[in-house]
Amino acid sequence: MPDIPLTTIVLLCLAAAAAGWIDAVVGGGGLLLLPALLLGLPQTPAAHVLGTNKAVAIVGTSGAAITYARTARVPVRTAVRIGLAALAGSMGGAFFAAGISSDVLRPVIMVVLLAVAAFVLLRPAFGAAAATEGPPVTRARTITAIVLVGGGIGFYDGLFGPGTGTFLVLALTAVLHLDLLTASATAKIVNVCTNGGALAMFAYQGTVLWQLAALLAVFNLAGGMLGARMALRKGSGFVRGVLLAVVLSLVAKLAFDQWVG
Template sequence: MEYALLLCGAFLAGLIDAVVGGGGLVQLPLLLAVFPGISIPVLFGTNKLSSIAGTASAVWQYSRKISIPWKLAFPASAAALIGAASGAATVSFLPPAALRPMVLILLIVVGAYTWFKPDFGKNRVEHERRHPRVLASLLGAGIGFYDGFFGPGTGSFLIFGFVRLFGMDMLHASASAKLVNFATNLAALSFFLLHEGVMWKLGLAMACANVLGAQIGTRLAVRHGNRFIRWLLLAVVSVLIMKLAWDLFK
């Protein structure tokens, strides 16, 4: 029964994560609840093993359906890989909970901006930038560091950044975010493999369920477009705000 619950959770996490990120809100709490006696780094590594499979699947599916802006997504992903590794290494020097108030404020800003700007990310509007690849790299490095160090809201911040900085619509921003998410997941998974390891059998089973969810999620995003992604983004951001507020004030 518990394993069936974990597989269902991995499926749902893959579906949500493929569109706007935030699958960890579903998958990780389930792992922590089912295996209270297993060390947290092992559970985090198992979560990343499942997530990276779904993320890779989402990138592949998006690339078949739409034209991913590779010239921006690739440098952002390369920088995010380095940033995530640096963020993970920094955890031992500064408790991640120290970021919680700032992240809560940023999520409120993202949610409010998206809510009060109905046309935000509705259409592609190419912004003229002097050094777009450098800007994309800075975005990837910053968000990658944050993902390696703390994590909640990474997908939402990436989508918001790609839309706001480069004029992408929600669909292309979501696809670009998935490539960056793959890089950050790879860095995190490598870190956990080198240190605590993962639960391989469970992780691979959850990875299969996560891939299935990611395939359905990408199809829904492509079929229903920017409006669907916008509302799901608002829903995930709202849940993140409530969770972080609860953690902060409880």
């Protein structure tokens, strides 16, 4: 593990806890944790940052998934099928991620952050409204969810990762017409699979900082379980302002480091 200042470790622990909370409520905890790791470990190769992020995220996501499964009504069979496709896709994405440099990764993350920020601004009801009625979920829609939601988003998660939980919630709501709470709970099960597939590949390639990941995972787990409980109790509309503020702040910081710093 690289020599990391104590202040940086404390800030990364706080970022991990906040990321776990955000990820459990509306998805997208990686939008906070991955940029935080890039900023805190500027000399670390991007592949090691990505691998460490996955090792942390899978713990928090698993805790949130268990918390949801105990209370929310989740279509487990469908979630597992999508999850298996996502696992395969994430392993493929992680395989290609090994050759990505931080200089390439930062602009991509900024674009994803801005896209999510625009969506949050343009859809103020996201995360707070109940499900809308839609056409019945056919076999074709289920297959579409498995291939596109599982395989496609899984590949993205292995390759880059930030925003995967949010993208899963949106896709599951659009394709399978799940309400947002059920979509969020289902997304956690799928996200465990994508994180697991990507982590397996990163571990095989030796690009995980295990000691740092173990420490951050404790905070990520606590944040994830707290966020899941809050989502089940209140719904996720209350986190929109926090998520938007975090996203815009990170975009500004990454842009400064990329082109000014």
